Amino acid sequence: MSDVMARLRELQSADLPVHGGRTLAYVYDSGLAEVDRVGREAVAAYAGSNGLDPTAFPSLLQMENDVVGFAADLLDAPATAVGTVSSGGTESVLLAVQSARDSRPSVVRPNIVVPSTVHAAFHKAAHYFGVELRMVPVGADFRADPAAMAAATDDSTVLVVASAPSYAHGVVDPVGAVAALALERGIRCHVDACIGGWVLPYAARLGRDVAPWTFAVEGVTSISVDLHKYGYAPKGTSVLLHRTPGHRRPQFFASADWPGYTMLNSTMQSTKSGGPLAGAWAVLQTLGDDGYLRLSRDVFEAVDRIVAGITAPLRVVVPPDSTLVALATDDSCDPFTICDEMAARGWYVQPQMSYAGQPATVHLSVSAATLPAVGEFLAALSQAVAAAVAAGPVAVDPEVAAFIESLDPAALTDDDFDGLLAASGLVGSSGSAAGDGLALPERMAEVNAMLDLASPAMREALLVAFLDRLSRPVRGAAGGPAGGPTPL
Ligand SMILES: *Cc1c(COP(=O)(O)O)cnc(C)c1O
Numbered sequence: 001m002s003d004v005m006a007r008l009r010e011l012q013s014a015d016l017p018v019h020g021g022r023t024l025a026y027v028y029d030s031g032l033a034e035v036d037r038v039g040r041e042a043v044a045a046y047a048g049s050n051g052l053d054p055t056a057f058p059s060l061l062q063m064e065n066d067v068v069g070f071a072a073d074l075l076d077a078p079a080t081a082v083g084t085v086s087s088g089g090t091e092s093v094l095l096a097v098q099s100a101r102d103s104r105p106s107v108v109r110p111n112i113v114v115p116s117t118v119h120a121a122f123h124k125a126a127h128y129f130g131v132e133l134r135m136v137p138v139g140a141d142f143r144a145d146p147a148a149m150a151a152a153t154d155d156s157t158v159l160v161v162a163s164a165p166s167y168a169h170g171v172v173d174p175v176g177a178v179a180a181l182a183l184e185r186g187i188r189c190h191v192d193a194c195i196g197g198w199v200l201p202y203a204a205r206l207g208r209d210v211a212p213w214t215f216a217v218e219g220v221t222s223i224s225v226d227l228h229k230y231g232y233a234p235k236g237t238s239v240l241l242h243r244t245p246g247h248r249r250p251q252f253f254a255s256a257d258w259p260g261y262t263m264l265n266s267t268m269q270s271t272k273s274g275g276p277l278a279g280a281w282a283v284l285q286t287l288g289d290d291g292y293l294r295l296s297r298d299v300f301e302a303v304d305r306i307v308a309g310i311t312a313p314l315r316v317v318v319p320p321d322s323t324l325v326a327l328a329t330d331d332s333c334d335p336f337t338i339c340d341e342m343a344a345r346g347w348y349v350q351p352q353m354s355y356a357g358q359p360a361t362v363h364l365s366v367s368a369a370t371l372p373a374v375g376e377f378l379a380a381l382s383q384a385v386a387a388a389v390a391a392g393p394v395a396v397d398p399e400v401a402a403f404i405e406s407l408d409p410a411a412l413t414d415d416d417f418d419g420l421l422a423a424s425g426l427v428g429s430s431g432s433a434a435g436d437g438l439a440l441p442e443r444m445a446e447v448n449a450m451l452d453l454a455s456p457a458m459r460e461a462l463l464v465a466f467l468d469r470l471s472r473p474v475r476g477a478a479g480g481p482a483g484g485p486t487p488l
Contacts (some may be wrong), residue, residue: 021369024351031369049274089194170324179219197225202296339386409461
């Protein structure tokens, strides 16, 4: 058994570190070993418990009500508010869209009106639930444009959305004006606070300037907030709050129309591990309100020092309202090379492609654990930029660029994708990514620069083809049944 754990640790050593404050996307580190330990032990203790049936596992119901209550207190929810713990931000968003759609069964072609900066989870929700996504361009300040959003609504609009904050730029939409337009028209209004919901209330208490966005704003009917981001909980928990039980009602699903147990689900999952909920509950108990206030003070100090330390050719795209920072550069270097150079120095920062006339950027999700290392971060960043300037911007062969721009992703065959993936350096020319063909390039700048030239639809198609080739089973692995693939 210890051998298995040793192999697991060996496998894991190739991954990004989840501690140390040097991974500025995907992971959120409190920097507190005790918080981490408690969360992990709670997950382990509940790994086998099933959240399918709250009467069979009443402790899970109790923990869910505690966690939702904490969130409701934090987000100025009225006494009528209810909520659900889901597996993550995407599931909370999916459920918010699904509930809004199903609250209006008479609408034949439902639509939702969102700012263009809304998280891609809303695109996914629209895709899954057959809802039209009406994307409204944001203003020059990267915030939602309430007048334009109002103009995009009609009788079939079941939901309008604002972000607090948006992922890509870290700014809070004018929730007051968006919620007002929704209220006036009798439309639900969701605030996506998946990433900001657990820090912005503390930012306000620390005296920072945060425009109102919680349930204190009239017209806001639901809010999503992730515990596995700035709740600093283990992965797998988010909260979806609704203003009233009536708003939540369409989210619940029951089926007695089969010969087995009556299925009764509050989320998209049915059988679900109690682990993430227990982990989140334990972290909330350990940190408490005071703990989150302290961590928020740390993370905002880190953000302020990072923003103050940015120098040319880098610039902060827009002053952040929360803990996310987008950095752009001038023509002397490109952001993708900066990301690679940071990786070479032990820092993960996330590339964001150019979009809708806006340049590509470097994204930072700053954690409390980054504060003690801000000096090192800024030093690494200036070295990375110097290296990127010395290398110059990645030059994509103009012929390749023209070729990519001319392609229609819908018309491409699997062979075309094999050729393109090989040309991009993403997948070996054998076409089979698993095994020999799978060689992720050490440096991603060339790949990213090429993708950056492609249309969003082309990027999506290429990346889906890439994922398909990555995800191939290992047959005849040690420990499995004897035998390999069945002959065709
Ligand atoms: C992270 C995020 C989501 C999606 O959450 P997951 O937990 O990754 O599924 C949705 N909205 C915003 C603003 C986010 O930052």
